[in-house]
Amino acid sequence: MSKALLSLSTNEFIAGIESVASKFDSATYPQQNLPADDWALLVGTGVLLPSLPREYGGRDSHVEMCRVVETLSEWNLPLGMFTTIITGVALRPIALWAGEEAKQEVLPLFAGGDPLIAGFASTEPGCGSAMSSMTSTFEEVDGGYRIRGRKHWQAFSFSANWWLVSAKNDEHGRREYGYFIVKRSEGFRTAERYEPLGLKVIDYGLNDIDAVVPRHRRIQAGGRNLKPMVEMLMASRAMMAAMGCGFLRRVSREAHEYADGRQIGPAPLSAIRFARYRLAAIDSSYTICEALNHHLQTRLNIKADMLGSFPAVQAIKTVATDRMLSAAHHYQQLVGGEGYRSGSPTNISAQSFLDARVFTIFDGTNDLLSQQLTEYCLARLDGRSLSGFLAEWPLTAPGVITHRPNLSFLDRDLKQEHLVLAGRAIAYVFAICEVMRWAAETGADPDRVRTAIAFLKHDIAGVAAEFDLLDTGVLGTDGDATTEPPTNTVISRSIPVHAQT
Ligand SMILES: Cc1cc2nc3c(=O)[nH]c(=O)nc-3n(C[C@H](O)[C@H](O)[C@H](O)COP(=O)(O)OP(=O)(O)OC[C@H]3O[C@@H](n4cnc5c(N)ncnc54)[C@H](O)[C@@H]3O)c2cc1C
Structure with missing residues (x-):
């Protein structure tokens, strides 16, 4: 790896990545697993370096990690995810928590120019959301640990x-x-290839592990x-803000261009008022992700233990990915039949939708994360109602005080379905605050800010309407009350319990 990359300013460094990223433009780049030569090209621009500490040959920069992923995602969302998994999911824990011997063994390899890949293997065929049901085991053996099990859906199943x-x-x-930390050759074997609907640059599959690794790993x-x-x-959950920001900047730009260029009868598509409503929905999603990305870059630090940021990250992941998916849906609908055509020369909406689809599912499904966000808040009520808590909690109070969304519907006995929906509402209030903060700190266009907040307030009202819908009895009364978790209590043991904002 060229030493010159280490001495570039952040802007020069990102410009170098930008100049190569255009080769991966999703309008023209083939829908295929990324060839090693292409990964080598990107590694050569230094995409892995911000995630690596300086003493192991990296640039060690939180902001650059975010900007690299945002830049790549604007050209090619799956490539943004590709890079996030290697840097934010696989290498980050090694840099943060591995012992010196393991760091010396692994990290300098990724600072070289070789197109190396690292993945994270957690999900199993029998469990994804409830990882306490995992069946993969480790045991101490002479000189180290033996790890055995079966994992699936790992990014880079074949190639890591x-x-x-x-x-x-x-x-x-x-x-x-x-x-x-396991080297593939130590006993990681891919038994079956999975064909994903989108994210084609990444290979997926079913993996069998029977490996012995030295103790220091x-x-x-x-x-x-x-x-x-x-x-x-x-x-990676926080990094969804960077991916969403880059991806939606492009979706917004291209949806407008398409709507201005497509004639419907005597006038352009963009002259139809409902088409303009769809464009406003897309634009507001971009605004929201830009604000969340501002939070990511200025308030979070991927280089350190992030557990204290648990509620903000839950909210960022769910809101950013919901927005990516809904904007991709609006874009595809606006494009009409050409939006259902793979490889259309006029737009990228079909593939954008397929690529965005999985973001609400992986990395913790949004429904589960929303429930956990509510549980986090309920554990901190301290005698207050949930709406009272949100009016005082630093992550939501500015939005509640300024925009006064009606949150009183949250103040009731919350069954599991309510916990999920309430988490969405809490995340929307958080997003209102972040749009406000982003506007104050960057001088953003007041029209964009007003529209984004109007959409978010509508989303909160939508959650209230879903509470009403549930009250009509749509779930029936056949649930076995004795098997339901107790209400208004913390269910997940993995949620941080110590008091934090
Ligand atoms: C493209 C892709 C890439 C992936 N990459 C990786 C990877 O690199 N490494 C890795 O280890 N794993 C990876 N995964 C696995 C992924 O993280 C899991 O699929 C995900 O966590 C969900 O687990 P599951 O598929 O077992 O779904 P399940 O746990 O069976 O959940 C199914 C559904 O149940 C519902 N649900 C679950 N809990 C709740 C709740 N509390 N409230 C309401 N509804 C709920 C949700 O709708 C959820 O989608 C990937 C998956 C995909 C599809």
Whole structure:
């Protein structure tokens, strides 16, 4: 790797990546697994360097990690995800928590020019949302650990050289979780290829693991609950703001261009008022992601333990990915039949929709994360109602005080379905605050700010309407009350419990 890359200013460094990223323009780049030569080209521009500490040959920069992913995502969203997984999901925990011997062994390899790939193996065929049901195990053996299990849906199933693998140990009558750095050749075998609907640059599959790794490759995170895994996933969840910002900047630009250029009868598509409403929805999604990205760059730090930012990250992931998906949907609808055509020469809406689709599902499904956000807040009520808490909580108070969304519908006994919906409302209030803050700190266009907040307030009212709908009894009364979790209590043990904002 050229030493020159290490001495560039941030703007020069990002400009270098930008100049190569155009080659991966999703309008023209083939829908195929990224060839090693193309990954080498990107690695050569330094896309991995911001994630690596300086002592191992990196540029060690949180802001640059975000800007690299935002830049790539504007040209090619799947490539933004590709880079996020390697930097934010696989290498980050090694840089943060591995011992010196493991860091020396692994990190300098990724600072070289070789097109190396690292993945994160957690999900199993039998469990994704409830990882406490994992069946992969580790046990101590002479000189290290033996890890055995079956994982699936891993990004880079076929192509990763290195893995971070989660496993459990139930010996000695108590559960312990561990995280291990595994070289593919040590016993990581891909048994079946999966064909994803989108994100075609990344290969997926079903993986069998039977590996023995030296003792120093167990990273110093683990313990009796899954909090370390929650923390490990927080960087990529937060990074959804950067991906959403880059992706939606392009979707907004191209949707407008298409609507201005397409004639419907005597006038352009953009002259139809409902088409303009769809464009406003797309633009507001871009504004919201830009504000969340501002929060990511200025308030969060991927280079450090992120558990203290748990509620902000839950909100960022769910709002940013919902916005990516809804904007892609509006864009595809605006384009009409050409929006259903793979490889259309006039627009990228079909592939944009397929690529955006999975963002609300992976990295923790949005429904689960929304429930956890509500549980986090309920654990901190301290005698207040939920709406009273939100009016005082620093992450939501400015939005509640200034825009006065009606949140009183949250003040009731919350069953599981309400916990999920309430989490969405809480995340929308958080997003209102972030749009306000972004506007104040960057002098953003007041029209964009007003429209985005209007859409978010409407979303909160939509959640209130869903509460009303549930009250009509659409779920029926056949639930076995004895198997339902107690209401208004914290359910997930992996949610941070110590008092934080
Ligand atoms: C393209 C892609 C890439 C991926 N990359 C990786 C990777 O690199 N590494 C890795 O380890 N894994 C990866 N995954 C796995 C991914 O993280 C899981 O698919 C995800 O966590 C969901 O787990 P599951 O598929 O087992 O769904 P399940 O746990 O079976 O959940 C199914 C559905 O149940 C519902 N649900 C679950 N809990 C709740 C709740 N509390 N409230 C309401 N509804 C709920 C949700 O609608 C959810 O989507 C990837 C998956 C995909 C599709």
